[in-house]
Amino acid sequence: MILSNFSFNNISDFNKLIELKAERAINIEFIDSSKISSSKNFEQKITRLVGSMANTIGGIVFLGIKTKRKKASELECIGGNFSLEWLKFILEKNILPNIENINIIEFSDETHRIITIKIPRSQKAPHMADDNKYYSRNNTNTILLQEHEIRNLYTKNSKPELEFIGVTNTNGAPTNKLGQIDFITFFPKFLIKNSGEQVEDIYKLEIGLPASLHDVNYIAMQNYFTRYDDDMIIFSFTGKSPLFQNEIYTIAEAKLIVNANNFNDFENGIIEIKLFYSKGVKITQLNLMSTLIYNKQQLHIEQFTGQDKQFITNN
Numbered sequence: 001m002i003l004s005n006f007s008f009n010n011i012s013d014f015n016k017l018i019e020l021k022a023e024r025a026i027n028i029e030f031i032d033s034s035k036i037s038s039s040k041n042f043e044q045k046i047t048r049l050v051g052s053m054a055n056t057i058g059g060i061v062f063l064g065i066k067t068k069r070k071k072a073s074e075l076e077c078i079g080g081n082f083s084l085e086w087l088k089f090i091l092e093k094n095i096l097p098n099i100e101n102i103n104i105i106e107f108s109d110e111t112h113r114i115i116t117i118k119i120p121r122s123q124k125a126p127h128m129a130d131d132n133k134y135y136s137r138n139n140t141n142t143i144l145l146q147e148h149e150i151r152n153l154y155t156k157n158s159k160p161e162l163e164f165i166g167v168t169n170t171n172g173a174p175t176n177k178l179g180q181i182d183f184i185t186f187f188p189k190f191l192i193k194n195s196g197e198q199v200e201d202i203y204k205l206e207i208g209l210p211a212s213l214h215d216v217n218y219i220a221m222q223n224y225f226t227r228y229d230d231d232m233i234i235f236s237f238t239g240k241s242p243l244f245q246n247e248i249y250t251i252a253e254a255k256l257i258v259n260a261n262n263f264n265d266f267e268n269g270i271i272e273i274k275l276f277y278s279k280g281v282k283i284t285q286l287n288l289m290s291t292l293i294y295n296k297q298q299l300h301i302e303q304f305t306g307q308d309k310q311f312i313t314n315n
Contacts, residue, residue: 003028003060008105008116014065014075021071024140027059032066033076038086044130046087047094050119051127052135052142054099055153058121059137064114070140078113087115094130126153161196162203162277164284165248172258172294180305183259185215186292190252192275194243200277203239205251208232208272210288212262218255231265232272256292260304266292267301 003022006013024030029049036042046061053059066074084106092098103118126134126145134145134153145153168191172184190207194200206226211233216222224235237252258266271286289298 008062008114009107011075011107011109011112014107014112014114017062017065017072018075021073023072024067024070025059026137026139027053027057029053029059029061029140030065030067030072031061031063033064033078036063036078036082038082043090043094047090048129048131048135048142050091050099050102050117051095051129052137053119054095054102054122054127055125055134055145056121056137058119060119061117062114063117064112075112075114077108077111078115080113084115091117096128097124099127100124125156126150158197159279160194160198160200160243160277161279162192162194162200162243162275163282164205164273164275165191165193167191167271167286167291168250169253170292171296172292172299174294178305181303182305183257184294184299186254186256186258188254188256188292189250190254190273191248192243192251193248194245197245199245200243201239203243203275203277205237206274206276207235207237207252207254208270208274209235209254209256210262210265210269212265213256213258213269213288215255215257221252221254224252258292258299260301263299263301263304266299 006016008014022028049061053061062072064076064078065072066076084104088104091102099119099122101120105116105118107114107116128134134150135142136145136149137143167188169187169189172186174181174184176182190205192203192205208229209232211228211231214221214233221235224237226234226236228234235252239251243249266288269288271288271291273284273286275282275284293299
């Protein structure tokens with residue numbers, strides 16, 4: 001039985017537990033109604049149980065199902081004085097950091113009242129319980145984590161999270177001829193950030209541009225040339241120093257020249273950005289026309305001068 005396939009908001013799902021004699025396990029626990037209350041003792045028990053599952057592999061806790069020989073045997077009715085809001089409050093208050101995406105579902109009909117707590121395997125483990133200690137799940141028991149196990153969880157779930165956050169210096173500088181723009185030069189700068197919880201040592205940014213816009217004499221960019229890909233030119237920038245938590249880094253600066261001859265490539269072109277780091281690859285595409293501007297407005301072919309413009313317009 002795959003419990004994640006069940007919503008547990010109808011009686012048939014719970015009857016299926018009884019029919020299949022679902023058994024207590026490292027990720028499944030049943031608590032019968034006689035043991036459920038708003039007491040301090042139950043508060044501590046449920047807090048440590050839920051926290052232990054989040055610290056292990058996640059799981060589901062059913063409140064209001066009786067067991068026999070560790071197997072689900074009977075659906076019950078939790079007393080009406082037990083508050084769902086109180087349960088949510090004590091789990092949020094007593095487990096630090098809070099468990100993200102925990103799902104608490106209440107089902108009731110004329111004869112039953114059952115509460116289901118769906119606990120994900122947490123990416124923020126370890127979670128500390130109300131007694132300032134850490135617990136995990138071992139078979140059907142909640143056990144205290146040892147110091148080395150706590151350190152291992154911190155290391156395991158701490159990871160870098162790199163992201164491309166945007167382009168600066170996007171306003172172009174014109175060069176005029178005969179009272180109109182001959183060409184416009186852009187020097188866009190590309191920024192990345194480590195928004196994760198661990199330093200990143202290995203990363204690379206790959207930038208693809210329309211080849212007709214790139215200035216081949218711009219050595220600061222040309223030194224990072226990698227290859228041509230159809231009408232695109234690709235550059236690769238490898239990180240030269242560690243990227244620390246919340247650090248923003250300008251990893252590259254390009255030089256693009258837009259004129260009447262290549263305006264069509266500019267108007268329909270994109271910048272493709274691939275960010276490689278130890279946890280994966282992230283791809284972003286930017287529309288050139290809306291990214292690179294002049295005088296706070298998008299460029300138009302009519303702004304350029306010369307016979308080249310006339311050639312493009314007529315063809």
